[in-house]
Amino acid sequence: MTRAIYPGSFDPVTFGHLDIIRRSSAIVDELIVGVLNNRCKDPLFTVMERVRMLETVTKEFPNVKVTSFSGLLIDFATETGANLIVRGLRAITDFEYELQMSQTNHIMKPGIDTIFFTTSLEYAYLSSSTVKEVAMYGGDISHFVPESVMDAMNEKFQQKEELS
Numbered sequence: 001m002t003r004a005i006y007p008g009s010f011d012p013v014t015f016g017h018l019d020i021i022r023r024s025s026a027i028v029d030e031l032i033v034g035v036l037n038n039r040c041k042d043p044l045f046t047v048m049e050r051v052r053m054l055e056t057v058t059k060e061f062p063n064v065k066v067t068s069f070s071g072l073l074i075d076f077a078t079e080t081g082a083n084l085i086v087r088g089l090r091a092i093t094d095f096e097y098e099l100q101m102s103q104t105n106h107i108m109k110p111g112i113d114t115i116f117f118t119t120s121l122e123y124a125y126l127s128s129s130t131v132k133e134v135a136m137y138g139g140d141i142s143h144f145v146p147e148s149v150m151d152a153m154n155e156k157f158q159q160k161e162e163l164s
C-alpha cells in the first residue's frame with residue numbers, strides 16, 4: 001500500500017495545489033493532505049478553516065484525506081505510516097529549497113522518499129500570497145481558486161474590514 005503526504009500551508013488552497021493533489025492521488029493508494037500549523041507564518045485562515053476548505057474541494061477524490069499537523073514533517077509522515085512525500089515544483093527557484101528539504105528528510109528517515117511533480121504550466125506562477133493580495137484589493141481570483149475558496153476569502157476580508 002502506498003500512502004503519501006502532500007504537506008503545505010494551503011493559506012488558501014489554489015488550483016495549483018489541486019492540480020498536484022489530482023495527479024498525485026491518481027498514482028498512490030492514499031493521499032493525506034497535511035496542513036501545517038506553521039508558527040513562522042501569519043496565516044489569513046486558521047488551520048481548521050484551511051482543513052475544511054481543502055475537504056470541500058477534494059471531495060471528488062475518494063482516496064484523499066485532509067488533516068493538520070505541527071512539528072516536523074518527517075515525524076508526521078512516520079506517525080501516519082506514509083512512505084512518500086509529495087511536493088510540487090513550480091520553477092527553478094523552488095528547486096534549491098525543495099532539494100534541501102527532501103535530502104534532510106531522507107537523512108532523518110531513509111524509508112521515506114520525496115517525489116516531485118512539475119506544476120502544470122498554467123499554474124506555474126501561482127502562490128497563495130499572490131491570490132491573497134489580489135483578493136485584498138478586490139481583484140478577480142476566480143482563475144486561481146475554486147468558488148468555495150473565493151467565497152471564504154471574500155467573507156474573511158469583509159470581516160477584517162468590519163473590524164478595522
Ligand code: COA
Pocket residue numbers: 007008009010011014015016017020036071072073074088089090100101102104105119123126127128129130
Ligand atoms: N501551486 C500553487 N502554489 C504553490 C504550489 C503549487 N503547486 N506549491 C507551492 N505553492 C505556494 C504556496 O501557496 C505557498 O505560497 P505562499 O508562500 O505565498 O504562502 C508557497 O508556494 C510555499 O508553499 P508550501 O508548499 O505551502 O510551502 P510551505 O513553505 O508553506 O510549507 C512544508 C512547506 C510544510 C513542507 C515545510 O515547511 C515543512 O515540512 N514544515 C514542517 C517543519 C519541518 O519538518 N521542517 C524541516 C524540513 S527539512
